[in-house]
Amino acid sequence: MGGECVQARTETGDAAVAVYGASGxxxxxxxxxxxxxxxxxxxxGRRPAGLAGGIAARVAAIDDPAALDAALADCAVVINCAGPFLDTASPLIDAALRVACSYIDVTAEQASAQRTFADYDAAAHRAGITVIPAAGFYGGLADLLASALAGDDATDAVDTAVALDRWWPTPGTRRTGERNCVPRVVVENGSLAPIPTVPAIVDWAFGSTDGTQAVVEMPFSEIITIARHLGARRVHSYLNASALDEVSSSGTAAPTAVDALGRSAQRFVMDVVVSDRNGARRGRARGQDIYAVSAPIVVEAAARLRKPGTHRRGALSLAQAFDACEFLHALSSAVTVDFDHA
Known part of the structure; x- marks a missing residue:
């Protein structure tokens, strides 16, 4: 969990946060x-049409470095919400480095998060900025839970399981699925390894509210964020089979807003179990709408990065950049979290 404390060159108390892909x-x-x-x-955004009304808006195509630099020049942080991140992360991080603007994204794509950690840690140190990939529901929330559960002893294993009562995929989710053909990986014997051709299916007890459900091994970016700093010898992730069937079906509709916040009716539960020589400990997060809940997570991170003073620089997971327990407490209005022995 190394990293120096420095003051970012562009960080001021009233500096703006840019949102790339704001119309998505x-x-x-x-x-x-x-x-x-x-x-x-x-x-x-890439096109003027559709950008959020009532706030400042700037047009910058992802393949236009000069426009990206101009869009981010006076910002403290940019939050990248435009997938596929295999295509958008690197150009935006390159621009953020040039103008000394910290970067956050919400990718669930393993390959994108892995590339960001590998390619941009040293450059972010030199620029005095923080680069945090995969800070949304999958990579970010799971990393916070696992880090809050980790003790002082070496972590043997981390298992995460997500159950969604429904999964209505957005057009962006579908585009990413078509673009992301990189084999999925887990951690075995301390190293990243591809999942089996036929993923494992197991029964997972989500508690009295959600019951025991069949889950399929389906790792997302949490594998990469957790492996980044916890040093577990084994990290595996699962998704309930019914949600996987829905997101895989071309006939499943997109999400529809049911409340004043624009959230869908989808409910989620995320279980994380961390094991070491002292036994197993479980953290469980519940909430509404996996797309919507990414917003308070990344905005909390951005709010911290834009404050005057010191912050850690480099390419970091969310739980490397901030204290996991304190950060989860700050999310209490959006996510209900409980901890117990597994």
């Missing part, structure tokens, strides 16, 4: 959360 489904939630918290916001 998740981007709209992020813009709304920034506005709710009174944080100056700049919507950035």
């Amino acid at each position: 489904h998740t981007g709209a939630f992020v813009v709304a959360e920034l506005r709710r918290r009174g944080i100056p916001t700049i919507a950035v």
Whole structure:
């Protein structure tokens, strides 16, 4: 968990946060959360049509470095909500490095998060910025839970399981699924390894509310964020089979808003079990709408990065950059978290 404390060159108390992909489904939630918290916001997108109304907006195509630099030049942080992140993360991070603007994204794509950690840690140190990939529901929330559960002893294993009562995929989720053909990986014997051709199916007890459900091995970016710093010899992730069937079906509809916040009716539960020589400990997070809940997570991170003073620099997971328990407490209005012995 190394990293120096430095003051970012562009960080000021009233500096804006840019949202790339502000007109997208998740981007709209992020813009709304920034506005709710009174944080100056700049919507950035590839086309002027569809950018959030009522706030500053700038147009910058992902393949236009000069436009990206101009869009981020006076911002403290940029939050990237535009997938596929295999295509958007590197150009935006490159621009953030050039203008000394910290970077956060919400990717669930393992390959994108892995590439960000591998390619940008040293450069972020030199630029005095923080780069945090996969800070949304999958990579970020799971990393916070696992880190809060980890003790002083070496971690033997981390297992995560997610149950969604429904999964209505956004168009962005479908585009990412078509683009992301990189084999999925888990951690075995302390190293990343591909999952079996036929993924494991097991029964997982989610508690009295959600019961025991069949889950399929389906790792997302949490494998990469957890492996980044916890040093577990084994990390595996599962998703309930019914949700996987829905997101895999071309006939499943997109999410529909059911409340004033624009959230769908989807409910989620995320279980994380951390094991070491002292036994197993479980953390469980519950909430509504996996797309919407990414907004308070990344906005909380951005709010911390834009404050004057010191922050850790480099390419970091969310739980490397911030204290996991304290960060989870800050999310209590959006996510209900419980800890117990597994």
